Amino acid sequence: MKASLKPRYEARAKILKAMAHPSRLLIIEELQKQERCVNELTEMVGADTSTVSKHLTVLKSAGLVADERRANCIYYRLRCPCILDFMGCVEDVLAANADEHKKIMKGCKK
Amino acid sequence: MKASLKPRYEARAKILKAMAHPSRLLIIEELQKQERCVNELTEMVGADTSTVSKHLTVLKSAGLVADERRANCIYYRLRCPCILDFMGCVEDVLAANADEHKKIMKGCKK
DNA sequence: TTCGTATTTGGCCTAATAGCCAAATAGCTA
DNA sequence: TAGCTATTTGGCTATTAGGCCAAATACGAA
Incomplete structure (x- = not known):
């Protein structure tokens, strides 16, 4: 290349890679609704706190989220809410895959 | 969770993961312009043919591309061109990151 | 059918990722 | 300052990903 x-x-891939994990997608979707602290997110993800903390580090170092301490919790929020617009197209792909799948199944019955 | x-x-993550590699992003961008056979893409990516073939397998199994043999070449094309709309937002994130970086640098000078 | 080119697959190696636990750190709050 | 809770970091292991080479396959053309 x-x-x-x-x-x-490489820069673009880093961002996509940061998003490319089920737990991180859940986190992103949740943060789009409202900011959350690590504890809350840990609860939702259902993994070890340290694991969630590391996921947040990944998102942060990709520039997808920002954090801020208030009282004795650290709150995370989405830095670019447009990120979720991605999902529209991702869903389109999934829908297309499903159609394809149906077609193939149909073909088998013939 | x-x-x-x-x-x-998991389904969404698979699609994002399939995109999350520099060579595959190059391939996607190229295929948006026109369909291409493996040889041509190999040339552009500048890796071993087998490596590129495996990248194409990843994209295909995520449902991002489709292939078709014509004469003795196999041509790949994008299945959902909307994929590239993603990039607008990815670029926004990168721009925001750059701004952030500038701000930090500015802060250092003070 | 046989040849030749295009593509995929298998094998192997290395590097990176995700998970948990335990330990360290950070910084309110009293 | 001292203690407490929230969060991060380090260490370990298992799994996955990406790269190349060599070998296998696919299929059009002769």
């Missing part, structure tokens, strides 16, 4: 393009694709 | 939500997030 052209060397000049590489950093560009 | 609620068991009922898990498959949904």
